[in-house]
Amino acid sequence: MHSNYRISPLGDRAVIIEWEQQIGGEIHRQVMQAFHGLRQLRKSYILDIIPAYASLTVVYDAVLLYREQHGYTVETISNLITATLNNASAVAPGPSRLLEIPVCYHPSLAPDLPVMAERKNIPPEQIIALHTAQTYTVYMLGFLPGFPYMGKVHDQLVTPRLKHPRVKVPAGSVGIAGAQTGIYPQESPGGWNIIGRTPLQLFDAAAENPCYCGPGDQVKFIPVSLADFREMTHTI
CATH class of the missing domain: 3.30.1360.40 (Gyrase A; domain 2)
Structure with a gap:
C-alpha cells in the first residue's frame, strides 16, 4: 500500500x-x-x-x-x-463492472450542447463522438443519491460549470463540469452543462442496491435516437 x-x-x-x-x-x-x-x-x-x-x-x-x-x-x-x-x-480490488448507459443527445434533451459546440468551434456531432469514445471511471457518488462523478472527459470537452445554475435539471440528464461528466439521478437544481439524457433510472430507494452506478465501475455511453429514448423511457 x-x-x-x-x-x-x-x-x-x-x-x-x-x-x-x-x-x-x-x-x-x-x-x-x-x-x-x-x-x-x-x-x-x-x-x-x-x-x-x-x-x-x-x-x-x-x-x-x-x-x-x-x-x-x-x-x-x-x-x-x-x-x-x-x-x-x-487485497484484490474486486472486479470492475462495465456499464453501458444509453444517452440521447438530441437538442431537445441537450440544452447546452449547441452552446458548447459554438464556443469550442466544433460541430455538436464531434462533441457527441468525443463524449462516447471514452470509457469513464466512476470515482465517487455524491451531491444527490446515486449521482456518479466520472472522468476524465477529453480535453476538448473540458467546460466550466454554468455561471447561473438551472432551477430544474431533469432526472437522467448527462452533464459536463470541468473535466468531469455525471448523471442527475433525480430532478434537481444544477449547474452542469447538459449535453444529453439517459432513460435509465440511476437511483431507486426501494431496490436492494439503490444506486445504479458504484465507485470503481467503468461507464461507456451509448448514443441512441430520440425515438429509441422515448421507447426505452416507457419500457425500462
Whole structure:
C-alpha cells in the first residue's frame, strides 16, 4: 500500500483518509484498494466506508469499537486503519463492472450542447463522438443519491460549470463540469452543462442496491435516437 496518505478525525464518529488531491487512476486505485481492504475486515464498529476521488471516509460506532478493543482513544481507529492499509496491497480490488448507459443527445434533451459546440468551434456531432469514445471511471457518488462523478472527459470537452445554475435539471440528464461528466439521478437544481439524457433510472430507494452506478465501475455511453429514448423511457 502506498504510504503517502494521512488520517484525520472527521467529527467524533468518523475519520478521513486522504491521498494526494488529484483525479487520477493510480490515486483512485489506492482508494479502492483501501475501500475493499476495510470492507473485508467485516468489523461491526465500521458503519460506513465512503470513497471519493482521493479520499476515503470511515464512519464508526465508538461504543462498539470500545467494546471490541477493550478501550478507546482518539488514535485507536486510526491505528487499526493504518494496519489495514499496510496490508491492503495483498487485497484484490474486486472486479470492475462495465456499464453501458444509453444517452440521447438530441437538442431537445441537450440544452447546452449547441452552446458548447459554438464556443469550442466544433460541430455538436464531434462533441457527441468525443463524449462516447471514452470509457469513464466512476470515482465517487455524491451531491444527490446515486449521482456518479466520472472522468476524465477529453480535453476538448473540458467546460466550466454554468455561471447561473438551472432551477430544474431533469432526472437522467448527462452533464459536463470541468473535466468531469455525471448523471442527475433525480430532478434537481444544477449547474452542469447538459449535453444529453439517459432513460435509465440511476437511483431507486426501494431496490436492494439503490444506486445504479458504484465507485470503481467503468461507464461507456451509448448514443441512441430520440425515438429509441422515448421507447426505452416507457419500457425500462
